Amino acid sequence: MARIGVVTFPGTLDDQDALRAIRICGAEPVGLWHASDDLQDVDAVVLPGGFSYGDYLRCGAIARFAPVMDEVIAAAGRGVPVLGICNGFQVLCESHLLPGAMIRNECRRFICREQRLRVETDDTTWTCAFVPGEEISIVLKNGEGNYMCDDDTLEALEDNRQVVFRYLDNPNGSRADIAGVTNRSGNVVGLMPHPEHNVDELIGTSLDGRRFFESVLQFLAARV
Template sequence: MIRVGVVTFPGSLDDEDAARAVRLAGLEAVPLWHASDSLAGVDAVILPGGFSYGDYLRCGAIARFSPVMDSVIDAANAGMPVLGICNGFQVLCESHLLPGAMIRNAGRTFVCKDQSLRVEATDTAWTNAFAPGAEISIVLKNGEGNYQAAPDTLRMLEDTGRIVFRYLGNPNGSANDIAGISNERGNVVGLMPHPEHNVDPLVASSLDGLPFFASLAAVLARA
């Protein structure tokens, strides 16, 4: 069975939700603790949402130096699929696995709603089960989800097809309506919306989070 590690940092609050989504997708969820450098032989890693280390300094800035992140960085650079959700996306940026940074929402208010997105890239480990250009609805909840990057970085992301999701109706001021991006190889994806909250019809208005995990299963099945 495909084993997906879900990291828990001090202040993580969506780690259990991510683990449940993994299990609902028929995969095995493996808890990973921030203070350990072991990835327990997992096939992929999810960095969940929350407020790691209380978001002190900057969101994700302290979590980036957790022992587990040294192992995650090495594994990601070797090709392991890694998904960063919300705070996890911030950690990926702080770790320089993804470019850019998140700042306070343009309206300076916390946003919590079902958010429409357009799928821009389907050649990543986490998005290959989507149809190109598909419009999906995923839960969004953040106060510092305003993605920004230098102009040359934004041009690079656009020119190389590394913008994975774009907001339809920008909720936070993100440059170029960016909701999620990937690394060059496509094994690392970060996004602000929460696909783990869109996997169960009992509590979600859509099941548009399930293809994230179906994409992972398809990629690892071919490996």
């Protein structure tokens, strides 16, 4: 059985939800601690949502220097799948595992709602169970989810098909309606919506979040 680790930072809120989603989708969830340099031989890593280190300085800027992140960065370089959700996406940007940065929502308010997305690519370890062009519904909740990048970065993202999801109704002002991106290798994905909240009919209006975890399990199974 594949083992997927979930990192808990001080201020993390959605680690238990992510661990539960992993278990529901058929993998073994493994809790990882921010102050440890041991990834416990997991097959993939999830950086969950919340307010790591209270979001002091910038969202994700302090978490980027947690001991566990040195190991996550090294693992990503070896091709290990890494998924950053909301605050986890912010941490991945601060760690330069993903391009771009997050700023305050254009509306200057915290947003919490079900969000429609369009899948842009299935060529990643976390989206290979999706179909490009399909529309999905995933919970969104953030105050600093406004994705920004310069013109050259945006051009590279578009040319290399690194935009993974776009908002159908852009809620926070993100450039080019970007809701999630991937690295050039396709093993690191970050997005602002929360797929771990859409894996069970009791807690979400869709089950679209399951396919994130089913995707990585499909990828890991094919790699064996």
